[in-house]
Amino acid sequence: MKCVDDFRLRLGRHELVPIVIGGMGVDISTAELALEAARLGGIGHISDAMVPTVSDRRFKTRYVKDKLQQYKYNVANSDKRLVQFNLHQLAEATRMHVGRTMEAKRGPGLVFINCMEKLTMNAARETLRVRLRSALDAGIDGITLSAGLHLNSFALMADHPRFRDAKLGIIVSSVRALQLFLRKNARLGRLPDYVIVEGPLAGGHLGFGLDDWMKYDLAGIVDEVLAYLRQEQLAIPVIPAGGIFTGTDAVGFLERGAAAVQVATRFTVTHECGLPDHVKQHYFKAREEDIEVNGLSPTGYPMRMLKGSPGIGAGTRPNCEAYGYLLDNDGRCAYIDAYNREVARHPDARKISVKDKTCLCTHMRNFDIWTCGAYAYRLKDTSRQLPDGRWQLLSAKHVFRDYQFSKDNQIALPPPEPAAAN
Numbered sequence: 001m002k003c004v005d006d007f008r009l010r011l012g013r014h015e016l017v018p019i020v021i022g023g024m025g026v027d028i029s030t031a032e033l034a035l036e037a038a039r040l041g042g043i044g045h046i047s048d049a050m051v052p053t054v055s056d057r058r059f060k061t062r063y064v065k066d067k068l069q070q071y072k073y074n075v076a077n078s079d080k081r082l083v084q085f086n087l088h089q090l091a092e093a094t095r096m097h098v099g100r101t102m103e104a105k106r107g108p109g110l111v112f113i114n115c116m117e118k119l120t121m122n123a124a125r126e127t128l129r130v131r132l133r134s135a136l137d138a139g140i141d142g143i144t145l146s147a148g149l150h151l152n153s154f155a156l157m158a159d160h161p162r163f164r165d166a167k168l169g170i171i172v173s174s175v176r177a178l179q180l181f182l183r184k185n186a187r188l189g190r191l192p193d194y195v196i197v198e199g200p201l202a203g204g205h206l207g208f209g210l211d212d213w214m215k216y217d218l219a220g221i222v223d224e225v226l227a228y229l230r231q232e233q234l235a236i237p238v239i240p241a242g243g244i245f246t247g248t249d250a251v252g253f254l255e256r257g258a259a260a261v262q263v264a265t266r267f268t269v270t271h272e273c274g275l276p277d278h279v280k281q282h283y284f285k286a287r288e289e290d291i292e293v294n295g296l297s298p299t300g301y302p303m304r305m306l307k308g309s310p311g312i313g314a315g316t317r318p319n320c321e322a323y324g325y326l327l328d329n330d331g332r333c334a335y336i337d338a339y340n341r342e343v344a345r346h347p348d349a350r351k352i353s354v355k356d357k358t359c360l361c362t363h364m365r366n367f368d369i370w371t372c373g374a375y376a377y378r379l380k381d382t383s384r385q386l387p388d389g390r391w392q393l394l395s396a397k398h399v400f401r402d403y404q405f406s407k408d409n410q411i412a413l414p415p416p417e418p419a420a421a422n
């Protein structure tokens with residue numbers, strides 16, 4: 001019986017352990033987590049979601065305060081068109097986040113950044129251009145394009161000196177999305193270096209409809225993508241993601257023709273993951289019935305999360321002057337509309353609740369939307385419960401190595417924590 005370590009992912013001159021830790025915004029897949037994957041010979045992702053905010057936390061900068069100060073006069077105004085990001089600061093924050101991470105990289109693996117097109121930031125094209133190019137400037141090994149079709153993203157980088165040397169890939173949830181991407185970019189003479197195929201059991205946003213995601217299965221989509229690439233004689237590595245919970249699940253995909261696997265949920269309960277420790281305990285405790293796919297994200301994509309997420313139903317006033325990452329090119333966000341509707345319905349209420357949408361910037365920033373993969377309820381099978389009822393956090397190395405070496409659907413438990421001294 002094989003294990004993941006019997007396979008290798010070839011990306012150009014790199015030969016890697018075929019395990020990719022997926023991007024988890026906002027700073028849930030921290031630099032520490034990504035660096036550990038790289039140290040162990042695989043690929044880790046940082047995320048470019050809300051980088052100025054992340055930079056404030058990581059490097060004590062003041063981007064959020066300064067932006068809020070600048071646009072304070074607009075807080076009560078539901079028209080957010082004027083609330084623009086300073087592109088110079090956005091570039092600076094991205095270069096710092098990426099640059100410091102890359103300086104700390106050790107070992108044979110790679111660190112990529114996950115870049116979501118849906119973060120339209122009130123100027124979709126200009127802000128995406130700055131984010132992509134600044135990440136390349138700062139030496140990122142690769143960029144994974146996610147949450148969108150990214151039909152123009154390659155073109156935004158095409159004249160960058162690193163356009164052909166950095167590894168560039170895209171996440172798709174259908175063969176059709178991949179075909180569109182390849183067709184649109186044919187004239188640039190540069191294929192993606194890898195394609196991540198994300199199925200309906202993944203965490204974060206899903207590339208399926210709210211009512212039909214359960215009709216799809218990852219293996220079926222992966223087979224279609226592999227068949228299409230074979231037919232077109234395109235040798236692009238295919239990397240499935242979503243619900244790959246054990247090394248044996250991973251081997252199943254590698255034997256089917258996948259080049260690597262992308263995983264995330266199992267790393268949410270590691271020390272290196274950016275979620276606060278008390279939130280990690282909620283992930284451990286989750287039962288199957290505690291997880292739902294809903295339409296709360298203002299992006300319009302369905303999202304999977306724990307039903308107990310504090311951000312669900314909160315009536316937070318939109319924080320676009322400080323954040324504003326989901327504002328479209330007209331300064332609009334579906335949450336602002338939902339919030340204004342509730343305020344109009346309850347003009348005298350001191351506190352309102354918005355049930356159909358959530359202020360995703362605020363709640364992801366504060367770790368109050370607990371997004372997870374469909375198998376988060378199995379996390380309790382991956383660790384030990386301590387005498388006080390809490391679950392023992394894992395090291396990223398432990399989880400990575402478990403994916404790499406386990407066989408026969410086994411999940412290795414961590415060595416018991418030494419008892420606390422009296």
Ligand SMILES: Cc1cc2nc3c(=O)[nH]c(=O)nc-3n(C[C@H](O)[C@H](O)[C@H](O)COP(=O)(O)O)c2cc1C
Nearest residue numbers: 022023024025146202203204242243263264265373
């Ligand atoms: C907490 C969490 C946050 C995530 N955030 C993002 C994100 O910001 N961008 C993205 O493309 N995918 C995101 N994902 C999806 C993962 O990168 C990954 O593809 C997927 O969750 C893999 O499935 P698994 O969690 O079942 O292993 C997130 C997943 C989780 C669990």
